[in-house]
Amino acid sequence: MKKLIRERYHQYNGIYGYSQIQLFMMHVHGVLANHKKVLRLMQEMGLQSRTHRKWRKTYASSAGSRVAENLLQRNFKAGRPNQKWVTDVTQYRVLDTWLYLSEIKDLYNCQRQLNPH
Template identity: 55%
Template structure:
């Protein structure tokens, strides 16, 4: 009902109050009672607009943003201190959303259990072939394309025991590298599996 009185108040210079009340199905006495209440609180209309903006913005705006929106939406120039005071009277304030904490790829991998235990512990010497293999993926740019080289090195003699090139840096790239290494070093496969399991 209150919203209908607001509409009448905004349109009363275009049509008579009697006609507007008839269109909206309200009594003129109710409208005039609304005007009296409004006179008691001269900021009632401004409060209504502040609350509307606050709701529009999911309750995340403070008085400065509301001040900007009052000008942008209603062309009202209102002092920021007044906006703050009216917000305090309405008991509304910006709800601070919980800040998203960005995790690095490594941190995410650790938390998801995708990072294996560090078995080498920076001991990069091997006593015999196929005892310790290490792998890495390197990106290269060839003209306008990126290609990825995955290689496996035996720490015993620093020999590359397997490699594979792909346009995609993904699991198949690494798995294909291991397949090729195992194909050429079949005797090494059983030794590595024994070490891992």
């Protein structure tokens, strides 16, 4: 089993972790093994998957960052149009490119009335 684990690990350049290797062994080779056993064997052999962070933490208080003043103070109601506007930026990764979507809302149009009935 160790030989099979080592072969799969090196075949995929160390990207697969114990759970993926366990699934690969079961589906391709028909070897039934608990994922904990595969983890233990990989630890014994010193094999560990190469991981990367999906999300990068950013801190508003870090040096060089700009923080906008909180003008709304959580008061999201507007009495007339064009009085309070808010925006949000969302980023999407498409292949090797980042796309940015910026949404702008007028808080006057976004108010919800609760219906007591």
